[in-house]
Amino acid sequence: MDFEDSFRYKGLRQRLVNEIRKKGITDERVLEAIGKVPRHLFMDKSFVNLAYKDQAFPIGEGQTISQPYTVAVQSSLLKVRPGEKVLEIGTGSGYQAAVLSEMGARVFSVERQSLLYQKTSRLLKSIGYRNIRLFLGDGYEGLPNFAPFDKIIVTAAVKNVPAALLLQLKTEGLLVVPLGEGSQTMTRIKRLTEDNFEQETFGEFAFVPMLKGIAK
Numbered sequence: 001m002d003f004e005d006s007f008r009y010k011g012l013r014q015r016l017v018n019e020i021r022k023k024g025i026t027d028e029r030v031l032e033a034i035g036k037v038p039r040h041l042f043m044d045k046s047f048v049n050l051a052y053k054d055q056a057f058p059i060g061e062g063q064t065i066s067q068p069y070t071v072a073v074q075s076s077l078l079k080v081r082p083g084e085k086v087l088e089i090g091t092g093s094g095y096q097a098a099v100l101s102e103m104g105a106r107v108f109s110v111e112r113q114s115l116l117y118q119k120t121s122r123l124l125k126s127i128g129y130r131n132i133r134l135f136l137g138d139g140y141e142g143l144p145n146f147a148p149f150d151k152i153i154v155t156a157a158v159k160n161v162p163a164a165l166l167l168q169l170k171t172e173g174l175l176v177v178p179l180g181e182g183s184q185t186m187t188r189i190k191r192l193t194e195d196n197f198e199q200e201t202f203g204e205f206a207f208v209p210m211l212k213g214i215a216k
Contacts, residue, residue, distance in 0.1 A: 005038050012052035013039070019054055020072050027076040033102035034068060041127060042093040063116060063208060065093040066155060070205055077176045077188045077202060078151045080105045085146070087168065089139035090155035090210065094120040097132045100153070107132040108146050110139045113215045140212050142168045149173060156210035157184045166197065178207045 017035045025031060040051035042065055047057045056064040074096070080086060082104025088097055091111035100107050109132060111117040117136045124132050135143060139154070140162045147168035154165070154177035161177055169175050169191045178184035186202040 009038060009040055009052070013037075016052045016054060016068055020069050023054075023069055025069070025072045025076060027072075029080075029103055030072050030075045030099070033075070033099045034072060036102050037095065037098045038127065039065075039068070039095060041123065042095045042098070059093045060116065063092050063113065065095050066207075071096050071099055073186060073202065073205075074153055074155070074176050075099055075103065077186070078153055078174060080151060084150035085148075087143060087146075087149040087152045087165075088155065089142070089153070089165070091120055091134055092116060092155060094124050094129070094132070094134075096153070096155055097134075098124070098129055101129050101132050105131075105151070108135070108143055108149070109133070110135050110137045110143060112136070112138060112211060112213065136214060138213050139210055140164065144168060151175070152177075154178070154210065155207070157181070157207040158210045161189065166191070178205050181209075 013035050017031050021031060040048050043051050043057055054068050056067045059065050080100060080103045084105055086100055086105040086107050088107055088109040091109040097107045097109045121134050142164045148170040149168055150170055150173050152165055152169055152175040157178045159181055171191050173191050175189040177187055179187045183204045183206055186205050188200045190198045192198055
């Protein structure tokens with residue numbers, strides 16, 4: 001990849017990985033991926049010196065780059081295997097997509113904010129993430145033309161899982177989503193058969209709400 005990634009940044013990433021490990025993340029593939037992704041490149045220059053703190057930060061358009069621990073939780077719950085097709089709803093900065101890419105996923109990511117879509121598309125290509133396909137669209141609709149997906153990850157809060165996303169999940173596939181208003185419960189849904197789904201919950205988190213339509 002063609003970008004500035006100093007020994008200092010690598011050291012700060014390793015410290016971040018150790019912090020996330022201490023918080024209970026045990027999936028070594030997730031930790032390794034977070035250790036590879038140059039988070040400082042996904043953030044506004046005014047926040048670059050804080051890039052490897054385990055915090056969320058604004059990225060414009062009312063959106064945030066997720067806290068690394070939250071990215072680690074969702075990535076772990078997704079149980080991604082190399083080569084799997086993963087649909088991400090809410091591209092944002094592209095950081096979560098990059099982590100999934102480092103884990104070997106073929107990522108299809110939908111963003112509703114035009115400016116973020118354009119900015120993140122340029123960034124991901126410039127630093128070498130070419131197995132991530134970005135789409136400007138309504139996350140509630142998913143990407144029916146590319147379905148079914150092995151895994152689906154939603155990076156914004158919804159009250160109820162959109163039916164379109166459940167229909168685009170393969171049988172035996174997993175969908176990870178923060179459900180609820182106010183604070184959200186991290187939820188993993190497994191598609192057992194065409195009409196049957198199994199649901200598990202994994203603690204409380206805070207996400208920006210998922211909005212319908214494409215932002216003008």
